[in-house]
Amino acid sequence: MAPVQRTGSRAAASLWSLGGLSVRRLTARVYGRMWEHAIPDRAAILSYYFLFALFPALLFLTALLGLLPLPDLMPQLMGYAGRVMPRSAATLINRTLEEVVRGASGGLLSIGGVAALWAASSGMASIMAALDAVAGAADERSWWRRRLTAVGLTLAFALFTLTALLLLFFGIRIGEIVAAALGVGPLFTFVWNVLQWPVLILLVLGGITLVYYLAPARARPWHSVTPGSAFALLAWLAMSNGLRLYVRYFSNYNATYGSIGGVILLMLWLYLSGVVLLLGAAIDAEIERGTVETARGAPPSGA
16 A cells, blocks of 8 residues: 555645646647547537536526525626626526526426436536546446436535635625624725635636546546646636637627527537646646656656
């Protein structure tokens, strides 16, 4: 057992040193892995499953938000989504979700909520398969174990989302309540209001890292933030805002695709999100590979 622990310790220590690789060498390796494991094609598959899982996931999240004594959380969430996604895609999601919620009978957290959770986990299951393919690992877990892992990760993402929403919409009010309870002055409230944004970023990073840690079949050391998850977050934000600006100023999808322009934009956004997620996983995989090569006494070429 001792050699395994030492290997894991070396991996943890060298993660942010890029496993002995230079940035240029790491970029070249990730580029090669992208084509070797067909990341663009796998991202297209992910976007297909994402589309089917999106509305059940939002339906389940709506049910969870309904348990909180806070009104209009879901409309605020969709308002923030509209700032990240292309406007046509956000409008399509919002309109479709309203129709689904109106058509839902009874409590959403009954059998319908469980069914929505099960359907939403299909998107997570597709992520698990894609991450294994990118890492070049075979998944020998049973079907039930894979599905339960997907359901657990979907629930974890829902909890991350709820916590982020509470901080985003009610962070200032929570800070005032805590300050009054502790008997501290406005300085504490100011510091609280400043720190809630780093906490939000850490929540998103933690969610991505959790997927990178639990979703693949091959066990790996836990890291709160990895270079791959940091890249995935920053690249996703840049991609989303870049796509919004492109659609706003340079392209009119409705003129090209007519009434399904919103669907095309949504699929494009989901596809690019899948590419970013898989590239982040490829970065971590290449760093771990470089770490193993260095531990064997053979420093990676070009380091």
